[in-house]
């Protein structure tokens with residue numbers, strides 16, 4: 560049934576009778592109250608005076624996002640949000656150097672409301688052409704989908720992407736091994752930035768799909784129907800060259816367009832006189848990307864470069880998202896920045912970026928990453944990582960940051976204090992690299 564083609568009439572009647580549903584739980588506060596959440600007091604502590612000016616913020620993201628509502632350079636101007644929040648694992652996380660990174664201890668309704676409040680604010684920051692991607696695992700993805708339908712509207716749900724996150728493990732539990740996590744993709748409206756991603760054809764996949772060679776030109780092609788499901792009363796429902804579309808179908812093109820295609824040699828006529836359209840391999844950009852992503856496992860061998868921050872995501876996966884859902888110069892925001900994967904990839908792709916995290920280790924990791932890039936995972940495993948030690952030479956060709964930066968910290972007793980020495984160290988590393996340009 561799932562791959563069947565519903566009749567047009569049955570779809571219409573279903574739409575008229577849709578009864579909306581919500582997720583109710585204790586502690587769910589009204590949207591109006593979320594929009595009045597107190598703002599963060601932000602202090603700029605480091606600046607790199609180049610254009611564009613990206614923002615890295617050490618702060619509690621709820622208050623930081625709330626303060627962005629009053630910033631007309633951000634509110635309604637963000638093209639893309641990617642977040643990879645805590646997953647309600649009930650665990651705390653450490654870096655590969657065994658330093659505390661962050662807690663992920665909220666569960667149930669407390670977790671859902673934590674995320675919901677941030678999602679409400681994030682929606683306000685998106686431009687009308689904007690998109691949001693939320694990375695979760697199998698524990699909360701289904702509940703968050705319902706919350707997202709409430710906030711963004713189910714009509715703005717685009718995909719639930721399944722990502723293969725790791726190689727198969729030897730599971731001893733009585734269940735299937737878990738190698739997947741999930742990315743919910745929503746847009747603010749139905750007029751959104753979309754640069755269709757394609758996977759290139761391999762020789763085998765191309766040969767399987769495109770089996771014919773045009774004698775006159777040598778071009779490789781496949782044959783596809785020129786009709787589509789559904790009955791039409793207009794020109795596409797009428798006979799073309801004396802042939803009616805098959806029962807329950809219509810021509811995909813008007814008779815005039817079909818004539819033009821035939822004149823160009825783009826219609827194949829079977830020996831029994833049935834028309835089919837020729838689709839040429841050399842006109843194809845590849846196979847359009849689907850909603851199962853198998854190629855973006857997180858660090859899984861010793862040559863892969865990482866920062867050593869826990870739960871660090873595959874930069875190529877973020878690259879796919881940024882390329883598909885933003886254009887150069889657009890603002891990309893990550894409110895759970897971690898090791899700064901989104902920031903680093905956005906920088907590489909010429910986007911402006913905003914990264915927020917309330918872990919001091921995350922901010923230190925991002926500064927290090929911007930200055931010096933990442934290191935092979937084997938170095939962490941073998942204890943050779945320089946991440947913890949002072950760099951002998953700061954002139955790193957792996958430097959990520961090429962544009963400007965403002966680093967803010969939130970003034971609040973809730974966050975771990977950052978000493979003047981640390982700030983001075985970050986400042987000199989960042990500005991030293993920036994002045995090399």
Ligand SMILES: C[S@@+](CC[C@H](N)C(=O)[O-])C[C@H]1O[C@@H](n2cnc3c(N)ncnc32)[C@H](O)[C@@H]1O
Pocket residue numbers: 618619620621643644645660661868869870871872873894895896897898899900901915916917918921
């Ligand atoms: C799963 S990690 C993100 C990893 C990141 N995607 C990467 O590639 O490195 C989640 C991050 O959210 C941060 N975080 C959790 N709660 C936060 C909050 N309320 N405000 C700001 N950051 C928060 C944590 O400190 C942690 O760094």
